[in-house]
Amino acid sequence: MIAMHKDAAAVLSIKEMDDVTGEFEGYGSTFGGEPDSDGDVIVAGAYAESLAEHKSKGTMPKMFWQHDRDKPIGKWLDAKEDDTGLLMRGKLNLDVERGREAYEHLKHGDIDGLSIGYRIRKYEVDTETGTWFLKALDLYEVSVVSIGANENATITSVKAAKEAHEIMEKLRAGDRLTEREFETLLKGSLGFSNSQAERAARVHLKGSGEPADAAHETRSFLEALRG
Incomplete structure (x- = not known):
């Protein structure tokens, strides 16, 4: 959803x-x-x-x-x-x-x-x-x-919904998200507040290695948040 x-x-x-x-x-x-x-x-x-x-x-x-x-x-x-x-x-x-x-x-x-x-x-x-x-x-x-x-x-x-869709497609393709894209995904799909999304993005993306590894880590992170 x-x-x-x-x-x-x-x-x-x-x-x-x-x-x-x-x-x-x-x-x-x-x-x-x-x-x-x-x-x-x-x-x-x-x-x-x-x-x-x-x-x-x-x-x-x-x-x-x-x-x-x-x-x-x-x-x-x-x-x-x-x-x-x-x-x-x-x-x-x-x-x-x-x-x-x-x-x-x-x-x-x-x-x-x-x-x-x-x-x-x-x-x-x-x-x-x-x-x-x-x-x-x-x-x-x-x-x-x-x-x-x-x-x-x-x-x-509609702009917000379609932007979230484009970010999810980028993630599925194994591309690394920018900090802003990660925040958008957290706020749009998971209902994080602005401050929560910014903090989570900084903590999670800090020091990530190769783009493919970062994309995999991001998917795992989101799946864990969704329960």
């Missing part, structure tokens, strides 16, 4: 809106088709494992405003895959200000986008086109978003 927060490009897909209860329905993402602006294609079935885990735990992905964890605006009541994509049914919390604001924006058509926040579990990369085929995703939130704000968040997170 790539432990990397990623926000998908918004889908303009609010299907229904109940003016009384604040319930609404829409697609968090769609399957297949052409790669999105980030070069990703979500494969049908990508959410199956994550949704099954949510069901077994009695949980649901969170509902945020603009992918901001400090701004919950309601809750998701149902999530399922159909032939089109990830279909979500939720209810805005009209007893809180942000929920009422989201309701008014949706009701008047100011915004009509949903966007998912997830971690990648399984993927394949077409090296010729640079397209990522996302085959299994850990879904943890679906936000109501405006396109502009979501695009900015997506650009940052």
